[in-house]
Amino acid sequence: MRQYTIPDNEEAKQEIKKALKKNEMITLYCNCSVHYKGRAESKLENGDRVILIKPDKTLLVHKPEGRNPINWMAERSSIKTSINGGILELTAENINPRESMKISINEVHMLSAKKMIDGIKPKIIGTEADMARMIYDKPTLISNDFIPASLEEQTKYGFIDVMGHNGKGSIIIIECKRYKADLNTIQQLRRYAERIKKSKGTNNIKGIIAAPKITKNAEIMAKDWGFEFIKIDPPKYLEIDKARQNTLNKY
Amino acid sequence: MRQYTIPDNEEAKQEIKKALKKNEMITLYCNCSVHYKGRAESKLENGDRVILIKPDKTLLVHKPEGRNPINWMAERSSIKTSINGGILELTAENINPRESMKISINEVHMLSAKKMIDGIKPKIIGTEADMARMIYDKPTLISNDFIPASLEEQTKYGFIDVMGHNGKGSIIIIECKRYKADLNTIQQLRRYAERIKKSKGTNNIKGIIAAPKITKNAEIMAKDWGFEFIKIDPPKYLEIDKARQNTLNKY
DNA sequence: GGGGAGAGATGCCGC
DNA sequence: GCGGCATTTCTCCCC
Numbered sequence: 001m002r003q004y005t006i007p008d009n010e011e012a013k014q015e016i017k018k019a020l021k022k023n024e025m026i027t028l029y030c031n032c033s034v035h036y037k038g039r040a041e042s043k044l045e046n047g048d049r050v051i052l053i054k055p056d057k058t059l060l061v062h063k064p065e066g067r068n069p070i071n072w073m074a075e076r077s078s079i080k081t082s083i084n085g086g087i088l089e090l091t092a093e094n095i096n097p098r099e100s101m102k103i104s105i106n107e108v109h110m111l112s113a114k115k116m117i118d119g120i121k122p123k124i125i126g127t128e129a130d131m132a133r134m135i136y137d138k139p140t141l142i143s144n145d146f147i148p149a150s151l152e153e154q155t156k157y158g159f160i161d162v163m164g165h166n167g168k169g170s171i172i173i174i175e176c177k178r179y180k181a182d183l184n185t186i187q188q189l190r191r192y193a194e195r196i197k198k199s200k201g202t203n204n205i206k207g208i209i210a211a212p213k214i215t216k217n218a219e220i221m222a223k224d225w226g227f228e229f230i231k232i233d234p235p236k237y238l239e240i241d242k243a244r245q246n247t248l249n250k251y
Numbered sequence: 252m253r254q255y256t257i258p259d260n261e262e263a264k265q266e267i268k269k270a271l272k273k274n275e276m277i278t279l280y281c282n283c284s285v286h287y288k289g290r291a292e293s294k295l296e297n298g299d300r301v302i303l304i305k306p307d308k309t310l311l312v313h314k315p316e317g318r319n320p321i322n323w324m325a326e327r328s329s330i331k332t333s334i335n336g337g338i339l340e341l342t343a344e345n346i347n348p349r350e351s352m353k354i355s356i357n358e359v360h361m362l363s364a365k366k367m368i369d370g371i372k373p374k375i376i377g378t379e380a381d382m383a384r385m386i387y388d389k390p391t392l393i394s395n396d397f398i399p400a401s402l403e404e405q406t407k408y409g410f411i412d413v414m415g416h417n418g419k420g421s422i423i424i425i426e427c428k429r430y431k432a433d434l435n436t437i438q439q440l441r442r443y444a445e446r447i448k449k450s451k452g453t454n455n456i457k458g459i460i461a462a463p464k465i466t467k468n469a470e471i472m473a474k475d476w477g478f479e480f481i482k483i484d485p486p487k488y489l490e491i492d493k494a495r496q497n498t499l500n501k502y
Numbered sequence: 503g504g505g506g507a508g509a510g511a512t513g514c515c516g517c
Numbered sequence: 518g519c520g521g522c523a524t525t526t527c528t529c530c531c532c
Contacts, residue, residue, distance in 0.1 A: 001280070001360050003254050025301060025315055027278050029252070029365055039430070039510035040377035041487065047369030050276060050303065056316040064276055064367040065307040067325065068527060071373070072318055072510085099510075109252050112361050114280055116315040118298030122322070126291035128523060154516065157434065157468065158521055178523085179290070183506075187438040188522090215505060236292065290525035319512060323525080350525070379508060405531060410507065429508085434521075439507085466520060 009088040012108040019113035026053040029109040038099020131176040132161040177211035260339040263359040270364035277304040280360040289350020382427040408446040428462035
């Protein structure tokens with residue numbers, strides 16, 4: 001762990017070089033301007049920022065507000081340091097997509113660098129895939145005659161969250177949304193329905209939207225296309241655990 | 252600017268409290284685990300992380316890789332500190348959407364805090380809106396008879412990038428994409444076209460996709476629906492400046 | 503605040 | 518690599 005408060009730019013440059021070489025996590029508090037050119041072009045005038053350079057050479061420029069970096073470079077960027085007329089310059093380059101960034105630092109308020117280890121991945125529950133699994137495991141959430149057949153089925157035109165039938169010749173396809181179904185959701189379902197109609201040569205297809213909420217316009221469009229909206233919340237921890245247990249108990 | 256290397260947890264707690272009160276930008280290098288519950292549920296086991304707490308009370312937990320935080324809380328979160336069995340705990344709460352986070356910190360490797368000022372917003376060029384403006388200013392990019400009428404217009408049919416006609420009774424609607432048009436793009440255009448057909452009672456509508464690239468399937472679907480794909484790149488700095496100058500010169 | 507759509511979206515998985 | 522799509526998406530803008 002190395003820390004420097006208000007180093008002069010030459011000292012900062014040396015420390016950054018060292019830390020980059022060692023693949024350390026680098027944090028800079030500074031006043032800087034940023035130019036980016038690549039997928040678009042952007043110019044950010046002088047202001048106070050926090051710069052994060054990660055061991056994988058992801059570069060983030062953060063303002064004092066907001067969740068997202070105001071500028072960034074994707075991982076594996078090639079980062080160089082130099083001093084030009086007293087200004088500390090960081091340049092970063094990427095190929096594919098071709099992009100470059102120049103950060104002009106007037107003053108470094110603070111610099112820290114440290115080796116970091118973290119191979120841990122988070123467990124997340126309550127995603128759309130979890131919803132689909134819940135419905136697959138408990139089809140009565142949809143209807144008493146729903147018989148699920150496949151989960152997250154890959155078709156050429158996208159994957160269908162849950163697919164099945166009603167035992168009376170109707171194919172049932174379900175699109176899950178973890179928050180709110182919108183126009184896009186209906187279009188998605190419509191695209192699947194059209195593909196199946198075409199490939200199976202049947203009109204006997206029932207489309208279902210499973211979500212906790214739906215926008216007004218999406219509801220109208222769903223009705224227009226004969227789709228049904230069923231209010232279903234994404235699962236919580238315990239329900240998931242129970243469902244998994246049930247699945248395990250079956251075998 | 253205050254910096255502390257390997258403070259004990261009690262000292263770290265006091266400093267964090269102070270910095271929170273002063274709305275400073277706080278950075279923590281630490282080993283911690285994270286629990287999140289709200290829009291979903293997640294659990295992240297112990298590892299080395301960088302925690303950023305912004306003056307607007309956005310909280311970010313960053314791993315040594317990747318552009319996005321592995322866990323976060325939206326701005327205005329209410330953050331509290333405590334020590335429990337030697338573990339430094341940060342809890343954050345938000346209402347609307349209801350969410351909470353608990354970070355359990357084993358050891359603080361480094362802590363820094365500083366007041367930051369930055370009201371600057373970036374200028375970005377090369378967005379979809381820039382593309383639409385470019386086409387509006389130079390309609391021959393589309394065809395020799397295209398007469399643009401509206402730009403980025405909120406119609407009751409939706410948000411149509413560029414809309415116009417060909418002087419011979421055909422309505423022309425253009426959907427721009429700054430990178431690659433996909434199935435979604437076609438569906439979007441299709442939705443607009445359908446709504447206009449319905450409300451104007453005409454079939455004389457030409458849909459155009461303007462983008463540098465298009466996916467294979469999107470191209471097939473576009474042909475199915477009689478839409479035309481025109482390869483157009485988003486504008487660069489100089490072209491934009493020229494276009495703006497032209498627009499200015501007109502008035 | 504809801505609804506709709508873009509973003510320098512990112513990230514994941516399947517082919 | 519492309520393609521399709523979810524995301525604790527975020528962010529902006531309009532109604």
